[in-house]
Amino acid sequence: xEKTWLKQYPAGVPADIDTDQYPSLVALLDDSFRRYRDxxxxxxxxxxxxxxxxxxxxxxxAAWLQGAGLERGDRVAVMMPNVPQYPVVVAAILRAGxxxxxxxxxxxxxxxxxxxxxxxxxxxxxxxxxxxxxQQVIDAVPTKKVVxxxxxxxxxxxxxxxxxHVVRRVKKMVPAYSLPxxxxxxxxxxxxxxxxxxxxxxxxxxxAVLQYTGGTTGxxxxxxxxHRNLVANVLQAEAWYQPALKKIPAGQQxxxxxxxxxxxxxxxxxxxxxxxxxxxxxxxIANARDVSAMFKDLAxxxxxxxxxxxxxxxxxxxxxxxxKVDWSHLKISVGGGMAVTAGTARLWLEKTGCPIxxxxxxxxxxPSATCNPVDxxxxxxxxxxxxxxTELTLLDDEGNEVPMGQAGEIAIRGPQVMAGYxxxxxxxxxxxxxxxxxxxxxxxxxxxxxxxxxxDRKKDxxxxxxxxxxxxxxxxxxxxxxxxxxxAAVGVPDEKAGEAVKLVLxxxxxxxxxxxxxxxxxxxxxxxxxPKVVEFRTDLPKSAVGKILRRELRDSAKK
Numbered sequence: 001x002e003k004t005w006l007k008q009y010p011a012g013v014p015a016d017i018d019t020d021q022y023p024s025l026v027a028l029l030d031d032s033f034r035r036y037r038d039x040x041x042x043x044x045x046x047x048x049x050x051x052x053x054x055x056x057x058x059x060x061x062a063a064w065l066q067g068a069g070l071e072r073g074d075r076v077a078v079m080m081p082n083v084p085q086y087p088v089v090v091a092a093i094l095r096a097g098x099x100x101x102x103x104x105x106x107x108x109x110x111x112x113x114x115x116x117x118x119x120x121x122x123x124x125x126x127x128x129x130x131x132x133x134x135q136q137v138i139d140a141v142p143t144k145k146v147v148x149x150x151x152x153x154x155x156x157x158x159x160x161x162x163x164x165h166v167v168r169r170v171k172k173m174v175p176a177y178s179l180p181x182x183x184x185x186x187x188x189x190x191x192x193x194x195x196x197x198x199x200x201x202x203x204x205x206x207x208a209v210l211q212y213t214g215g216t217t218g219x220x221x222x223x224x225x226x227h228r229n230l231v232a233n234v235l236q237a238e239a240w241y242q243p244a245l246k247k248i249p250a251g252q253q254x255x256x257x258x259x260x261x262x263x264x265x266x267x268x269x270x271x272x273x274x275x276x277x278x279x280x281x282x283x284x285i286a287n288a289r290d291v292s293a294m295f296k297d298l299a300x301x302x303x304x305x306x307x308x309x310x311x312x313x314x315x316x317x318x319x320x321x322x323x324k325v326d327w328s329h330l331k332i333s334v335g336g337g338m339a340v341t342a343g344t345a346r347l348w349l350e351k352t353g354c355p356i357x358x359x360x361x362x363x364x365x366x367p368s369a370t371c372n373p374v375d376x377x378x379x380x381x382x383x384x385x386x387x388x389x390t391e392l393t394l395l396d397d398e399g400n401e402v403p404m405g406q407a408g409e410i411a412i413r414g415p416q417v418m419a420g421y422x423x424x425x426x427x428x429x430x431x432x433x434x435x436x437x438x439x440x441x442x443x444x445x446x447x448x449x450x451x452x453x454x455x456d457r458k459k460d461x462x463x464x465x466x467x468x469x470x471x472x473x474x475x476x477x478x479x480x481x482x483x484x485x486x487x488a489a490v491g492v493p494d495e496k497a498g499e500a501v502k503l504v505l506x507x508x509x510x511x512x513x514x515x516x517x518x519x520x521x522x523x524x525x526x527x528x529x530x531p532k533v534v535e536f537r538t539d540l541p542k543s544a545v546g547k548i549l550r551r552e553l554r555d556s557a558k559k
Contacts, residue, residue: 001393001401005385005450010243010373017239017388019232019415024202026094028231028277029058036279039253042084043301044284045163047155049084051279054091057154057189061092064192068145070122072097072200075210077116077124077143078263079103079134082284084154085185086262087272089125089147097200100209101222102263105129106526109136110477111220116141119210119222119422125149125185129167132175149185151286204228210422211265213363213468220473222422223363225265232415233366234273236387241305244332244374245278248304254280255329256305257298259288259312265367266337266466270307280305288312295321302329309337309466311496314344317351327352332374334359336367337466338498339454345379358383360454363468364431364438366416370452382451383444390414391437392452394444399433407455410444411437460550462491462499464528469501471550474521474529481520483509488540488548492533492557500532504553506539533557 006015022028033055040048065076076093078100080086093100101119103112105127112133116124123145126134131148138146151167152160168174208230210222248254256275260267275282283303285294295316308316313335316322333348333356340358349355357374360383361367370392372384386392393401394408402408417438420428431439441459446452462469471489478487485508494500505517514534521530541552 001391001446003386003391003450004448008373008385008449008451010375012242012246013239013373014388017235019228019235019389020204021235022231023204024094024206024227025208025230025273026199026202026227028234028273029091029094032276032279039279040281041276042087042282042284043297044084044286045155045159045297046300047084047159049154051276053154054084054088057088058091058095059197060189060192060195061088062096062192063195063197064188065092065096065098065123066198067192067195068123070096070098070145073099073207074123075099075101075119075121077101077103077119077121077126079105079107079112079124079126079130080149080263081105081127081129081286082258082262082267083127083149083151083286084284085125085127085149087276088154088189089149090272094202094208095197095199097202099207102209102211102265102268104261104263104526107133108524108526109133110524111526113137113140114219115212116143118219119212123147127151128177129173131177131179131182135177135179138179146179146182147185147188148179148182153185202227204231207419209268211268211363219476220470221424221427224419224422225363225366226419229366229416229418230269230273232389233269233368234277236389236414236416237270237274237368238277239388240368240371241332241374244305247331252304254278254305255301255303256280256282256307257285257303258282259285259294260307260309260337261288264337264466265363266307266309266361269366270334270336270368291315291319292321295319295325298325302326304329305332305334306330307332307334307336310335310340310344310498311338311465313340313348313356314496317344317347322351327354330354333357334371334374336361338463340379341498342379342381349379355379360384360452362440364418364440365412365414366418368416369412369414380451382447382453384452385450386412386452387414390416392446393437394446395433395437395439404446404448407443407445409458410440410442410452410454412440413437460490462489462501464491464494464499464501465497467528469529474501474503474525474531477524478503478505478517478520481512481517483507483512483516486540486548488550488553489531490550490554490557492554494532497528501529502533502535502553502557503531504535504537504540506537
């Protein structure tokens with residue numbers, strides 16, 4: 001496909017950049033820690049944490065990890081919300097020569113067990129709020145080294161003690177647990193300060209992160225992201241942001257709102273890694289669902305950048321406390337993870353004066369593949385243009401490029417595209433073409449200017465507030481519920497989440513109720529995967545060969 005999109009690039013954004021500036025994320029981190037030592041890297045609950053503090057704590061933790069019996073390339077899981085320990089732990093794992101395995105802290109025991117087994121994680125860092133979940137699976141997984149963090153670990157002795165007391169005793173957020181032999185986060189850091197950190201030789205083709213994403217076969221699989229994939233995407237995003245960054249007064253540090261979960265690839269690279277690269281400060285929001293509390297944090301300081309999903313933009317724009325926050329410094333609003341709706345985009349522009357620039361990407365692309373120009377003044381309804389060093393094409397079912405004007409499956413080639421799925425060559429072969437394009441499963445069109453638009457989804461994936469939900473996984477779980485004969489999960493439109501899960505079931509036992517189904521889902525599926533709608537039927541629509549026709553169920557749900 002001819003790269004017509006390059007003619008639409010804003011002034012100052014190059015068609016190609018040198019993605020080999022850093023041989024690894026470790027080199028990028030070391031450079032940033034050296035250049036920005038005295039700047040604030042994170043703000044959390046009113047506490048400022050400098051690049052120097054992150055550097056020193058992560059170096060000590062890396063030394064401790066290297067003395068914990070792990071071997072180079074071992075996987076280490078991180079199960080935390082947006083707390084300052086998270087970037088410290090990630091930097092430590094990478095600097096010790098290991099692989100980060102991001103874990104959604106809201107996972108049920110079943111989901112956690114699968115991911116720890118599949119990744120072969122030897123160690124895990126978990127915040128104590130979710131320790132009880134880990135306790136339920138610890139005997140069944142290869143993960144034997146456990147480090148426990150508390151919300152107040154990096155807030156200083158007095159404030160940390162108060163925060164931990166509120167979390168444990170007042171809000172009662174920490175269920176009882178027993179993890180004998182677990183080491184406390186601050187103890188591990190303190191022990192590491194007395195050890196020598198031996199920087200490993202980490203190269204561009206070493207694995208940096210296993211980012212788990214829903215599986216087409218009903219189980220989630222790890223996208224293998226190499227150091228060069230993530231470095232490239234950080235540099236691509238930095239180049240793309242330049243027109244907006246120039247609007248920030250010279251000498252001012254860029255401040256970004258980090259409301260996206262860091263364990264999600266969008267927050268991981270767009271907030272944490274890009275922030276570190278640019279010497280920026282991230283305001284860590286531990287719970288973005290509590291918009292009132294988030295606005296109290298934001299009212300205390302100016303900020304320039306806000307990456308978010310459509311549901312968060314809508315929730316903020318419609319909140320009663322919106323006007324208590326000073327939005328006048330906001331220069332970049334980037335929407336991703338799910339489609340940005342015209343209504344939300346219009347309201348956001350009206351209330352902030354800063355248009356939402358919608359982008360597109362996946363875990364498999366580290367994540368950013370396209371974005372609207374950040375100097376745009378209006379909502380386009382498209383996913384924008386391919387980023388520097390990135391090619392997009394539209395393919396038919398046979399893998400041939402479709403003619404201009406026709407819809408086809410979006411395929412992406414660039415330095416940010418994953419190496420494949422962890423230990424799943426069969427799944428990798430399904431999505432990678434012989435000439436290096438990743439087939440996304442999304443159906444799109446492109447106009448004469450090179451702007452791409454998603455029109456449909458080839459796969460049956462449901463997108464709930466930016467999170468991938470795969471019907472096969474839900475159906476696999478429900479098939480194990482006593483009293484259920486068969487079931488199908490489909491996505492239905494939802495005003496808040498974009499899409500929601502609808503579950504259609506056929507009973508084997510007439511006594512099964514909707515409450516029974518919801519209780520079973522609560523025990524086995526994390527929140528965003530649980531059905532919003534449960535419907536019982538006497539049978540499900542099927543093809544001639546007996547395959548359940550999810551599309552018919554989706555179509556009937558829209559009527």
